[in-house]
Amino acid sequence: MERELALEIVRVTELAALASAPWMGRGDKIGADGAATTAMRAMFDTVSIQGTVVIGEGEMDEAPMLYIGEAVGSANGPEVDVAVDPLEGTEIVAKGLNNAMSVIAVASKGNLLHAPDMYMEKLAVGPALAGKLSLSDPIEATLRKAAESLGKQIHDLTVMILDRVRHESIIRSLRKAGVRIKFLSDGDVAGAMAPAFPEAGIDLYVGSGGAPEGVLAAAALQCLGGELQGRLMPADGNEYNRCIEMGITDPYRVLSMADMVGTGDVIFAATGVTPGEFLGGVRYMADQRAETHSIVMRSSTRTIRFIRSLHYLPNKKLLGASGDRV
DSSP states (O other): OOTTHHHHHHHHHHHHHHHHGGGTTSSOHHHHHHHHHHHHHHHHTTSOOEEEEEESSSOTTTOSSSOTTOEESOSOSOEEEEEEEEEEOHHHHHHTOSOOEEEEEEEETTOSOOOOSSEEEEEEEOGGGTTTOOTTSOHHHHHHHHHHHHTOOGGGOEEEEEOOGGGHHHHHHHHHHTOEEEEESSOHHHHHHGGGOGGGOOOEEEEEEEHHHHHHHHHHHHHHTOEEEEEEOOOSHHHHHHHHHTTOSOTTSOBOHHHHHOSSOEEEEEEESSOOSSOOOOEEETTTEEEEEEEEEETTTTEEEEEEEEEEGGGOGGGGGSOTTO
């Protein structure tokens, strides 16, 4: 993929973040998500790719735009798979909380896993633990191996997990082991990425979250040198059959990074909507300007760019299609 594509992709996440930020704290997650989705779709038309959405806002009959299978881009340039979450953390924005982002991952055609919309069990780590742990191990063994590899005592580890009732058993095990726990209200992609940023102070991310978000996080960790292992959790026969229909012949096997994002080049971009572990949120300034903080990465070079941008909002004509509040 062309090097210039990375900066084109971050322009798309910037616009989606700018479109959804005015909805912060208004209690309307549907409105916030709709604004981000509309803006992202409009901006994609300016990007020189022949893209196909493999992870999006739902099936064609369920979502008005950015649905799975939709063509995006200008129809010129490389053929690529596209995974999107225009607003990762709709509830976060509605409640005015932290860690909401607009997220995109792009890989060469045929490389991104067509992840069904169901739960995925996850184990995410940074570079220091990549290749050293197994999702198949009991959590106690995982903690012991992580501590040994990092040269720490188990009680010095910090583990991040979504604050959910379904995680009660894991949380009891973590507390029995004596590790520090950092709970996440929402924002599964940001949570899985956190162990790859030393400043976040997170050693492991565990528990279950959305499978599409798992693929997005795996794309980010491919660029960061970290690792995510996943295992789908079909809740019933319908979800199991959905996996089979999407080409996943063994829904219960552990998925590696190669399974989720391939072995070729991957580009990942995210722009903060609200402040988070490693990105600032959209900040409104004087003279009709807004500040955004983004990250854009490429796996083939392992280059990580943090981009601070100042936007003059009257010139953002594409924002006009994304909602009356922008």
